[in-house]
Amino acid sequence: MREIEVAVVTQNIKEMCIEANHFLSRDMIDCLHSAKETETNSLGRQVLEQLNQNLEIAGKEMIPICQDTGMAVVFVELGQEVRVVGGSLNEAINEGVRQGYREGYLRNSVVNDPLKRINTNDNTPAVIHYEITCSDKITMTLAPKGFGSENMSRLFMLKPSDGYKGVIDAVITAVREAGANACPPLVIGVGIGGTFEKCAYLSKKALTRPVNEMSAISHISQLEEELLAEINKLGIGAGGLGGKYTALKVNIETYPTHIAGLPVAVNIGCHVNRHVTRTL
Amino acid sequence: MILVWKDIQNFTFYLSSWIGDSMSIKITAPFNKELLKSLRAGDQVMISGVVFSARDAAHKRIHNALINGEELPISLKDITIYYMGPSPAGPGRVIGSAGPTTSGRMDSYTPALLDRGMVAMIGKGYRSPKVKESIKKNGAVYFGAVGGAGALLSKTISAAECIAYPDLGAEAIYRLELNDFPAFVIIDANGTDLYGETTCE
Numbered sequence: 498m499r500e501i502e503v504a505v506v507t508q509n510i511k512e513m514c515i516e517a518n519h520f521l522s523r524d525m526i527d528c529l530h531s532a533k534e535t536e537t538n539s540l541g542r543q544v545l546e547q548l549n550q551n552l553e554i555a556g557k558e559m560i561p562i563c564q565d566t567g568m569a570v571v572f573v574e575l576g577q578e579v580r581v582v583g584g585s586l587n588e589a590i591n592e593g594v595r596q597g598y599r600e601g602y603l604r605n606s607v608v609n610d611p612l613k614r615i616n617t618n619d620n621t622p623a624v625i626h627y628e629i630t631c632s633d634k635i636t637m638t639l640a641p642k643g644f645g646s647e648n649m650s651r652l653f654m655l656k657p658s659d660g661y662k663g664v665i666d667a668v669i670t671a672v673r674e675a676g677a678n679a680c681p682p683l684v685i686g687v688g689i690g691g692t693f694e695k696c697a698y699l700s701k702k703a704l705t706r707p708v709n710e711m712s713a714i715s716h717i718s719q720l721e722e723e724l725l726a727e728i729n730k731l732g733i734g735a736g737g738l739g740g741k742y743t744a745l746k747v748n749i750e751t752y753p754t755h756i757a758g759l760p761v762a763v764n765i766g767c768h769v770n771r772h773v774t775r776t777l
Numbered sequence: 778m779i780l781v782w783k784d785i786q787n788f789t790f791y792l793s794s795w796i797g798d799s800m801s802i803k804i805t806a807p808f809n810k811e812l813l814k815s816l817r818a819g820d821q822v823m824i825s826g827v828v829f830s831a832r833d834a835a836h837k838r839i840h841n842a843l844i845n846g847e848e849l850p851i852s853l854k855d856i857t858i859y860y861m862g863p864s865p866a867g868p869g870r871v872i873g874s875a876g877p878t879t880s881g882r883m884d885s886y887t888p889a890l891l892d893r894g895m896v897a898m899i900g901k902g903y904r905s906p907k908v909k910e911s912i913k914k915n916g917a918v919y920f921g922a923v924g925g926a927g928a929l930l931s932k933t934i935s936a937a938e939c940i941a942y943p944d945l946g947a948e949a950i951y952r953l954e955l956n957d958f959p960a961f962v963i964i965d966a967n968g969t970d971l972y973g974e975t976t977c978e
Contacts, residue, residue, distance in 0.1 A: 560870075564861065564863050564874035564876050643925075645924060736923050737902070
């Protein structure tokens, strides 16, 4: 068994919180840049210019890209040949979030109880998803999620007979309702299949796939293309002020499902589609 | 000298940013209603002057105070509210990242504030028909800033002072001084909405 100290996990999560909130991944930067270059709508283009300038300022001056530095979502792939030593893995991750948000001057946006609503003042707890893999490594993806876009996300329990058209209608419905509120240009994470909760999980996971990568399943990558084209016909545009970039990318993840169902989850991501992955 | 394609691109970029700037209307808060009446949905503005930040929790408190007839921590007369909860200021800065939050969450409180003298709001996203009606009735204006451009927008804020509800942290009320804060007129004093009839109830 390979041993990994919890202190190493904490240190990495801390750094990942700060990195994710100040720098987008190369694929997102390129995508936003190319949108700015090719947008012809004048208001939409000005919004895209501001977004590109914003990214530059954020990285150079270490000011978070967005003031909503999100709720920390962490996907952990835990190798079954790893023994975590020195404490609890859960607590190590939360401690990393606590330190990262404090030392990185990130906003504490988490309340302790959804109805009583008292701020926890350290942005914990994180939302942590574990998956066990056959390896001796831990891979962690940290994706701080802002709620302007999260609030506009939807889950639909379709009938199997709804098929492709049903999926397209569901995604378009969610994006149309999200509109300007969700900070377009959007990245759309779609989960299809599984059960109610698995489907929602898939849609969140889909947001962490690079925007220059299509699904490896051919009919799904076709659906990704078709959906992007349909969404961009809506004309909502960057900032909701018009143009052809309502969305930058649609990422779909699928899973086998029940003979009676066709769950579809649409996790709306804003243009600050933040995620950092590290392997220990 | 040979003019290469890249030079032409750069030139048109500078030209368009210059035209963009010259098309912006410079306005200073607190606003008078005559000025607000002259703005049209779709106008680009650069806002300078004093505005106040308030979002969900501060709105709830203000609204409760109004219902209970309690004294408010700030006068609402002629003020502009910016729907924003900043990230903490880093060393040597007046404020952290400071972009707009979704305005629609404040809709249920907004008409009461407009009736008490608030003249303008800055946020992002759609407003309800009731808010539009109240904007028209009061001759107010709703401005939209670019959501997710918090680092860029923070550079236009030269002073920030917490003046009420400090226990709310990022949700407290701050007095902000703006210098050429870029925004768009989304709903003008006639009730015309740049987003059309789209609303998020």
